[in-house]
Amino acid sequence: MSDSRGDRRWPVILCFVAALMLAIAPMPDWAVPFRPDWVTLTLIYWVMILPHTYSVGSAWLIGLILDVAQGTLLGQHALALSLVAYVTVKFHLQLRVFPVSQMTATVFALLALYQFILFWINGVAGINAAAVTYWGPVISGAIIWPVLAMFYGSVRYRVRG
Amino acid sequence: MVAGKPDSHRHSSKIPALGLRFLLLAGLSVVLLIVDHRENHLDALRKTIGATVYPLRVLVDAPVSAWRWIGEATSSRSDLRLENSRLNTERLLTQARLQRYAALEAENIRLRAMLDATSGMTSQVRVAEIMSVSANPFRHVVVVDKGTRDNVFDGQAMVDANGVVGQIIEAELLSAQGLLISDPDHALPVEVNRNGLRTIAVGTGQFDRLDLPFLPNNADVEEGDLLVTSGLGGAFPPGYPVATVDSVTRVPQESFSVVTARPAAKLDQVREIMLVWTNEAESQSPQETTAQGSADE
Numbered sequence: 001m002s003d004s005r006g007d008r009r010w011p012v013i014l015c016f017v018a019a020l021m022l023a024i025a026p027m028p029d030w031a032v033p034f035r036p037d038w039v040t041l042t043l044i045y046w047v048m049i050l051p052h053t054y055s056v057g058s059a060w061l062i063g064l065i066l067d068v069a070q071g072t073l074l075g076q077h078a079l080a081l082s083l084v085a086y087v088t089v090k091f092h093l094q095l096r097v098f099p100v101s102q103m104t105a106t107v108f109a110l111l112a113l114y115q116f117i118l119f120w121i122n123g124v125a126g127i128n129a130a131a132v133t134y135w136g137p138v139i140s141g142a143i144i145w146p147v148l149a150m151f152y153g154s155v156r157y158r159v160r161g
Numbered sequence: 162m163v164a165g166k167p168d169s170h171r172h173s174s175k176i177p178a179l180g181l182r183f184l185l186l187a188g189l190s191v192v193l194l195i196v197d198h199r200e201n202h203l204d205a206l207r208k209t210i211g212a213t214v215y216p217l218r219v220l221v222d223a224p225v226s227a228w229r230w231i232g233e234a235t236s237s238r239s240d241l242r243l244e245n246s247r248l249n250t251e252r253l254l255t256q257a258r259l260q261r262y263a264a265l266e267a268e269n270i271r272l273r274a275m276l277d278a279t280s281g282m283t284s285q286v287r288v289a290e291i292m293s294v295s296a297n298p299f300r301h302v303v304v305v306d307k308g309t310r311d312n313v314f315d316g317q318a319m320v321d322a323n324g325v326v327g328q329i330i331e332a333e334l335l336s337a338q339g340l341l342i343s344d345p346d347h348a349l350p351v352e353v354n355r356n357g358l359r360t361i362a363v364g365t366g367q368f369d370r371l372d373l374p375f376l377p378n379n380a381d382v383e384e385g386d387l388l389v390t391s392g393l394g395g396a397f398p399p400g401y402p403v404a405t406v407d408s409v410t411r412v413p414q415e416s417f418s419v420v421t422a423r424p425a426a427k428l429d430q431v432r433e434i435m436l437v438w439t440n441e442a443e444s445q446s447p448q449e450t451t452a453q454g455s456a457d458e
Contacts, residue, residue: 017217020214020217021217021220021221024214024217024218024221024293025221025293026221026225026293026294029429032298033298051176052176055176055179055182056179056182056183056186057182057186060186060189060190063190064210065210065213065214067210068207068210068211068214069214069217069218070295070297070300071295071297071300071302071331071338072297072300073194073197073198074193074194074196074197074203074206074207075189075190075191075192075193075194075197076190076194078186078190078193079186079187079190079191079194082183082186082187082190083183083187085183086179086180086183089176089179090179121194122299125194125198127299127345127346133298133299
């Protein structure tokens with residue numbers, strides 16, 4: 001079970017590091033509301049492909065790092081990401097055989113779920129923002145998903161072959 | 162290409178105790194959220210994780226720094242000469258202004274001595290560079306490249322050449338997070354420079370606007386009034402310019418007028434900020450800051 005684990009761990013970790021960097025990289029003001037949830041997208045992909053290695057635990061740790069990096073309440077992204085990971089693991093076999101269009105729709109729903117958790121926690125904590133602004137990352141994330149999935153697919157085959 | 166073949170050597174698709182693990186982690190998140198929201202006991206944890214985020218920030222900042230370095234290294238001689246002469250004139254102007262300031266300061270000390278008041282505070286500043294700005298559009302948080310190693314402390318004031326920028330909310334070892342005055346969570350005790358009227362300036366989430374929500378309809382405030390820090394919150398040294406009032410709307414049936422102000426500092430353009438150490442500020446507890454919970458003075 002663990003013979004090829006070592007080889008494939010590093011590229012995936014690098015994907016997550018790159019996603020975290022993109023999540024904190026400076027962007028022009030007009031583009032900030034449309035910054036895709038890079039970390040969430042990366043997590044959905046790798047949880048779907050390797051659910052035994054990456055599932056709710058990794059999602060929670062990455063979420064905690066994201067909380068510190070973005071200065072949000074500790075546990076907010078952790079909770080949202082582990083929920084996304086949980087749903088993804090539950091449906092990973094179906095997700096793998098979906099055609100691109102259906103998969104993009106599922107990712108859209110997962111991103112919306114993720115933003116909803118963030119929105120909910122913000123609301124409970126009394127941090128107000130227009131509800132509309134939460135849709136930006138969901139839309140841009142769904143648009144970028146097919147390209148990103150293709151890229152990660154090439155990473156995956158390179159690692160194997 | 163997205164729907165790849167399933168892992169060939171993993172026969173079982175079942176993850177053991179997945180639901181249980183998720184419930185445990187979700188519970189842990191909720192506990193963390195509550196503890197973090199109610200009180201600030203998680204600083205140590207935040208700092209530990211922050212240490213792992215620091216290299217990421219440096220990596221993200223590297224292309225920008227490299228680009229600036231290249232720009233500086235390749236700027237032509239004539240450009241440099243132009244800039245040099247411009248800076249020279251600027252220095253002369255500043256010096257002239259400083260001379261007047263020195264005279265005023267001397268006069269101030271003399272008058273204070275006559276009044277037998279406490280002497281004005283001496284303040285020290287240090288330039289820090291902004292490494293990154295918050296990725297979260299609802300929070301105006303910046304990260305600067307000085308940390309507790311340089312004696313940066315929580316609640317420390319950040320200013321730029323034009324006015325107050327914000328305050329440090331979390332000092333890590335090598336970097337610190339600062340909350341801008343335009344963050345919706347930030348409230349700052351100010352006074353109108355013209356007549357000393359005290360009020361609170363609250364951030365709005367827009368870089369070019371602050372609200373003054375606690376001014377009654379009969380308050381003596383006009384467009385163009387300069388607001389300066391009053392120093393009453395304990396976090397900021399008094400007398401730094403904060404904003405200029407740019408609109409006053411009095412609604413007869415409401416008890417407060419709608420007053421907005423434009424920050425003096427260019428909050429969305431600053432790259433270097435100054436951290437201020439005052440002799441008084443360091444001895445006071447940083448808990449007295451106005452960052453948490455808007456306007457509870």
